Amino acid sequence: DVKVTQSSRYLVKRTGEKVFLECVQDMDHENMFWYRQDPGLGLRLIYFSYDVKMKEKGDIPEGYSVSREKKERFSLILESASTNQTSMYLCASSLRDRREKLFFGSGTQLSVL
Amino acid sequence: AQSVTQPDIHITVSEGASLELRCNYSYGATPYLFWYVQSPGQGLQLLLKYFSGDTLVQGIKGFEAEFKRSQSSFNLRKPSVHWSDAAEYFCAVGGYSGTGNQFYFGTGTSLTVIP
Numbered sequence: 001d002v003k004v005t006q007s008s009r010y011l012v013k014r015t016g017e018k019v020f021l022e023c024v025q026d027m028d029h030e031n032m033f034w035y036r037q038d039p040g041l042g043l044r045l046i047y048f049s050y051d052v053k054m055k056e057k058g059d060i061p062e063g064y065s066v067s068r069e070k071k072e073r074f075s076l077i078l079e080s081a082s083t084n085q086t087s088m089y090l091c092a093s094s095l096r097d098r099r100e101k102l103f104f105g106s107g108t109q110l111s112v113l
Numbered sequence: 114a115q116s117v118t119q120p121d122i123h124i125t126v127s128e129g130a131s132l133e134l135r136c137n138y139s140y141g142a143t144p145y146l147f148w149y150v151q152s153p154g155q156g157l158q159l160l161l162k163y164f165s166g167d168t169l170v171q172g173i174k175g176f177e178a179e180f181k182r183s184q185s186s187f188n189l190r191k192p193s194v195h196w197s198d199a200a201e202y203f204c205a206v207g208g209y210s211g212t213g214n215q216f217y218f219g220t221g222t223s224l225t226v227i228p
Contacts, residue, residue: 048214050214104158
């Protein structure tokens, strides 16, 4: 069965900490995405990557960075976590064709105290 | 600019009743449209998608959606709702940003099913 795996289901961090959220897919997908999900706001795109070492800003990239050194892995980095980054983070992947669906991980609920 | 609007934040239906969730999109080219469902504590799962051809598409779990270009809509329907359908539903449009694919999501509709 195809999978998108996010390393942590729940994460609690302190303000100012550097936070790494890891995502791995086993489907050889070219595209990978990081979304943030907040009540009433739906899914908002933070960053996406369409190839190894390539990245593009989404709608809300401020305070975040990403890394894609290998095709199967896409990491989201919070350089200095803040309380307004408390949220559910969803990773997804897809084939290159925009007709192809997204495969989602189960999400990481991050709390920044 | 591409956008997706789901006007209903929350809907409550009785088990066995019919359901329609609304979705309107704004996209300059041929839209590729999707409906996803998110059960509590889970990631999103694809229900159905539309690319071309027959404007009524069938999906999993008995859901269907109808594409209406004139109304820029892609509403999701189910004839008889089951308690297990309680979840959050997201409409999305697949687009191209110039460098890669993007997906634009609505804000979601939360469905409650009462016995």
